[in-house]
Amino acid sequence: MISLPAPKPEILARRDTILADLARLLPEDAVIGEPLRLRPYETDGLAAYRQIPLAVVLPRTTEEVAAVLRYCNANGIRVVPRGAGTSLSGGALPLADAVVIGLMRMNVIREINYEDRYAIVGAGVTNIGITNAVADDGFFYAPDPSSQLACMIGGNVMMNSGGAHCLKYGVTANNLLGLTFVTIEGEVIEIGGRHLDSAGYDWLGLITGSEGQLGMVTEVTVRILRGPEGARAMLAAFSSVEVAGAAVDAIIGSGIIPVALEFMDRPCIHACEAFAHAGYPLDAEAMLIIEVEGSIAEQDMLLDRIRGICARFEPTSMKVAESADQSAAIWKGRKGAFGAVGRISPDYLCMDGTIPTGELPHVLKRISEMSVQYGLQVANVFHAGDGNLHPLIMFDANDADSFRRAEAFGADILTLCVEVGGCLTGEHGVGVEKRDLMTKQFTGAELSLQRAVKSAFDPEWLLNTAKVFPLEDNPKIAA
Amino acid sequence: MSTFSPDTEEALAGEVARAHAAREPLAIEGHGTKRAMLRPVQAAHTLSTRNLTGITLYRPTELMIRARAGTPIPEIEAALAENGQQLIAEPPDLRALFGTEEPATLGGVVSTNLSGPRRIMWGAMRDHVLGIRAVAGDGEIFRSGGRVLKNVTGLDLCKLLSGAHGTLGVLTEVALKVLPAGEATGTLSIRVKDVASGAAALSAALGSPYGVSGAALLLEADGITALARIEDFAESVTYRLGRLREELAAHGEARLVEDPRPLWRSIRDAEPLGAAPEDAVWRISVAPSQAAQVVASLQGAFAAKLMLDWGGGLIWIAGPATTQAHGAVMQAAAAAGGSFTLFRAPAALATGVPVLPEEPLPLAAIARRVKAVLDPAGVLNPGRMRA
Numbered sequence: 106m107i108s109l110p111a112p113k114p115e116i117l118a119r120r121d122t123i124l125a126d127l128a129r130l131l132p133e134d135a136v137i138g139e140p141l142r143l144r145p146y147e148t149d150g151l152a153a154y155r156q157i158p159l160a161v162v163l164p165r166t167t168e169e170v171a172a173v174l175r176y177c178n179a180n181g182i183r184v185v186p187r188g189a190g191t192s193l194s195g196g197a198l199p200l201a202d203a204v205v206i207g208l209m210r211m212n213v214i215r216e217i218n219y220e221d222r223y224a225i226v227g228a229g230v231t232n233i234g235i236t237n238a239v240a241d242d243g244f245f246y247a248p249d250p251s252s253q254l255a256c257m258i259g260g261n262v263m264m265n266s267g268g269a270h271c272l273k274y275g276v277t278a279n280n281l282l283g284l285t286f287v288t289i290e291g292e293v294i295e296i297g298g299r300h301l302d303s304a305g306y307d308w309l310g311l312i313t314g315s316e317g318q319l320g321m322v323t324e325v326t327v328r329i330l331r332g333p334e335g336a337r338a339m340l341a342a343f344s345s346v347e348v349a350g351a352a353v354d355a356i357i358g359s360g361i362i363p364v365a366l367e368f369m370d371r372p373c374i375h376a377c378e379a380f381a382h383a384g385y386p387l388d389a390e391a392m393l394i395i396e397v398e399g400s401i402a403e404q405d406m407l408l409d410r411i412r413g414i415c416a417r418f419e420p421t422s423m424k425v426a427e428s429a430d431q432s433a434a435i436w437k438g439r440k441g442a443f444g445a446v447g448r449i450s451p452d453y454l455c456m457d458g459t460i461p462t463g464e465l466p467h468v469l470k471r472i473s474e475m476s477v478q479y480g481l482q483v484a485n486v487f488h489a490g491d492g493n494l495h496p497l498i499m500f501d502a503n504d505a506d507s508f509r510r511a512e513a514f515g516a517d518i519l520t521l522c523v524e525v526g527g528c529l530t531g532e533h534g535v536g537v538e539k540r541d542l543m544t545k546q547f548t549g550a551e552l553s554l555q556r557a558v559k560s561a562f563d564p565e566w567l568l569n570t571a572k573v574f575p576l577e578d579n580p581k582i583a584a
Numbered sequence: 585m586s587t588f589s590p591d592t593e594e595a596l597a598g599e600v601a602r603a604h605a606a607r608e609p610l611a612i613e614g615h616g617t618k619r620a621m622l623r624p625v626q627a628a629h630t631l632s633t634r635n636l637t638g639i640t641l642y643r644p645t646e647l648m649i650r651a652r653a654g655t656p657i658p659e660i661e662a663a664l665a666e667n668g669q670q671l672i673a674e675p676p677d678l679r680a681l682f683g684t685e686e687p688a689t690l691g692g693v694v695s696t697n698l699s700g701p702r703r704i705m706w707g708a709m710r711d712h713v714l715g716i717r718a719v720a721g722d723g724e725i726f727r728s729g730g731r732v733l734k735n736v737t738g739l740d741l742c743k744l745l746s747g748a749h750g751t752l753g754v755l756t757e758v759a760l761k762v763l764p765a766g767e768a769t770g771t772l773s774i775r776v777k778d779v780a781s782g783a784a785a786l787s788a789a790l791g792s793p794y795g796v797s798g799a800a801l802l803l804e805a806d807g808i809t810a811l812a813r814i815e816d817f818a819e820s821v822t823y824r825l826g827r828l829r830e831e832l833a834a835h836g837e838a839r840l841v842e843d844p845r846p847l848w849r850s851i852r853d854a855e856p857l858g859a860a861p862e863d864a865v866w867r868i869s870v871a872p873s874q875a876a877q878v879v880a881s882l883q884g885a886f887a888a889k890l891m892l893d894w895g896g897g898l899i900w901i902a903g904p905a906t907t908q909a910h911g912a913v914m915q916a917a918a919a920a921g922g923s924f925t926l927f928r929a930p931a932a933l934a935t936g937v938p939v940l941p942e943e944p945l946p947l948a949a950i951a952r953r954v955k956a957v958l959d960p961a962g963v964l965n966p967g968r969m970r971a
């Protein structure tokens with residue numbers, strides 16, 4: 106279990122005053138204080154952790170966000186920024202003495218510009234909302250986390266989220282032009298703009314992925330791209346994890362960069378097939394979904410080449426989609442992977458480490474050994490092109506020991522990822538979940554440096570306190 | 585004035601620690617190709633990474649190369665080419681522009697975040713930095729990122745140091761994402777009547793589904809030419825050029841450029857700009873639709889030589905090294921909501937004017953605090969970016 110800092114008693118004692126003050130700063134319907142209406146905000150995508158916050162505010166404008174931050178800063182009140190609350194690392198988990206600032210009402214698309222290929226959107230616009238707004242004109246916003254129906258661009262920026270297509274199109278950081286940023290002092294700063302690569306320090310890059318540690322984002326200028334002529338997927342199944350890994354290396358080594366290259370292990374294939382009936386090969390040890398883009402002729406050419414490469418690795422089966430519908434069928438199982446695992450097991454932890462792709466066979470072997478050792482099942486999905494591994498550890502939340510084992514299992518996997526040359530998190534962020542593992546990846550001096558950079562933005566550590574950085578050695582937080 | 589060129593990271597850290605203790609500023613460089621960029625550094629000593637060389641890890645199938653900061657870019661490019669891969673951001677070779685001889689180093693290119701034509705489609709140098717090792721201003725060695733393609737663990741100091749011009753740390757090693765080089769390169773050229781119609785043609789090209797990876801506008805004595813590049817498998821390049829030509833028909837007749845690679849190399853290196861040795865050189869970055877207005881206001885202010893890349897969004901400018909010309913550049917960039925750099929200028933001009941846009945006050949205050957964290961005694965490249 107991860108510990109949270111003790112709430113500040115003087116803040117808890119002033120709860121009523123604080124609520125009254127907030128109600129003066131914001132429209133009436135934007136402040137929530139009743140316990141029952143606070144409940145929906147008590148957790149995020151890491152549902153094993155729950156905490157009712159002091160209050161929730163739902164501002165509609167940058168000025169309102171600035172006013173709340175200015176007030177909280179002046180009064181030493183902690184704040185927890187929140188988008189849709191889909192974080193899988195507990196990034197949006199409230200604290201008992203904190204005001205949650207939810208940006209879901211900042212959901213307006215302010216400008217779409219096809220000539221210069223950008224859109225300016227409120228932080229509360231959903232990821233899919235951006236693509237939906239430009240899809241009729243043939244454009245899209247590239248990073249596509251599986252949570253894209255719900256998650257919001259502000260949360261994507263703060264987590265630097267990725268998606269299945271980021272091997273080609275990059276993650277959130279690679280698709281941004283500008284931000285409206287609000288400091289803990291309530292200063293509103295425009296970072297970047299409608300153009301590429303502002304001169305000076307790369308604040309845009311530093312803020313992206315900072316998990317709400319440096320300030321809040323209220324508006325985002327994203328690049329939008331013209332979609333390809335078309336896209337099609339194929340499936341290739343293999344008799345071992347090693348062979349599937351070698352096929353991935355051969356595809357990348359041939360000079361083809363598929364837009365997506367997804368890997369599933371046997372337990373994951375079985376779970377997805379039972380759930381989605383996608384026609385996945387149940388006799389395989391590992392399966393790849395490979396997607397290419399272009400005109401029909403280009404798709405044929407690339408899929409032919411990839412099929413030829415896979416054939417060298419004696420696949421147990423291969424299926425090339427002949428149509429968009431068949432493509433969708435191949436993706437159906439993968440897209441439902443989390444739900445599928447959720448059906449087998451009452452609860453699961455979704456881990457998110459990255460490894461050098463060449464280490465995959467070794468890492469999967471170690472994970473299956475750990476699975477036996479901890480007595481818990483695990484299924485693995487893997488963004489094979491970029492090394493981002495998602496082991497789904499199944500446990501029973503009603504059994505405290507099962508949860509304890511699941512957490513320890515997860516920590517062991519992430520430690521292994523670091524040991525083989527990878528990292529603790531590829532896209533879900535550190536949050537509270539991996540906070541105490543940060544010492545596995547960074548030295549004490551490196552963590553101090555990062556903490557000092559945070560302090561340069563947030564000297565009193567009011568912003569999303571107790572996330573990302575271990576609580577030890579931190580005078581601003583009494584654990 | 586002496587130059588230290590340590591051959592280990594530890595020794596380099598030792599030099600920085602000594603400078604920190606003595607409060608003695610250091611000019612930080614690799615081969616010094618871009619010593620004349622931005623403002624002159626006020627330092628008694630120079631610290632060079634030129635002896636920290638060599639590729640330390642290259643995994644073609646993991647799309648990753650790692651090398652020490654002083655490794656010359658051509659050495660890295662050669663190793664990649666052997667495996668059919670390339671540096672994605674196509675960093676420029678600015679030896680001609682700066683009148684220097686040795687090739688740029690990896691550390692220098694990352695510290696200045698310089699990207700070539702491919703930036704418009706595939707991202708900037710900073711987008712592909714997977715991990716760094718660096719020495720902070722107090723001599724402490726630190727890492728950020730790693731060697732894998734996806735990593736969101738902790739604050740991204742890789743991006744903070746990319747483009748910081750050596751003022752926040754001395755890079756000692758960098759891991760980059762790399763990609764396969766396109767099998768073939770094809771380019772269409774269209775004569776256009778003015779910058780606005782050129783930018784419109786490039787906007788149509790970049791807004792097409794054909795993956796345009798270079799979009800430049802050349803302003804020559806005999807007219808203006810828009811260029812659009814496609815890099816891919818040979819069959820795809822042929823097909824896509826054909827479709828693109830149809831798509832661009834409304835903007836003019838598109839001609840196929842023979843052997844386009846040298847042309848793009850020259851655009852990458854800003855050769856068509858034709859900067860004279862005594863000229864100042866600026867770069868403005870704006871939304872491409874603003875290009876025509878920026879160009880008009882510059883041409884109204886002084887005898888500006890111009891070249892446009894990134895669909896019109898990157899405007900290279902050469903002209904007289906005067907405060908009046910600089911004022912016109914600053915004003916044009918601001919009016920278009922963009923950013924500028926005084927890229928190269930005699931010290932007399934560069935020390936007397938802001939060479940980058942001023943930051944709003946609250947951000948400048950944060951910048952000072954961040955600088956104090958990474959370089960407490962202010963010994964790394966003082967004066968490089970701001971007075």
Ligand SMILES: Cc1cc2nc3c(=O)[nH]c(=O)nc-3n(C[C@H](O)[C@H](O)[C@H](O)COP(=O)(O)OP(=O)(O)OC[C@H]3O[C@@H](n4cnc5c(N)ncnc54)[C@H](O)[C@@H]3O)c2cc1C
Binds near residue numbers: 192317
């Ligand atoms: C089923 C499922 C699938 C997922 N798939 C993916 C995937 O494929 N790829 C991926 O990368 N992630 C994935 N995620 C994780 C999650 O969706 C992303 O991290 C997402 O970006 C979070 O967005 P959100 O709006 O829900 O943010 P929240 O969860 O509300 O917040 C995320 C973090 O950002 C901070 N924050 C939010 N908004 C702001 C703001 N405006 N200013 C400052 N700080 C802010 C919060 O304090 C928190 O630390 C998945 C999650 C689920 C539940």
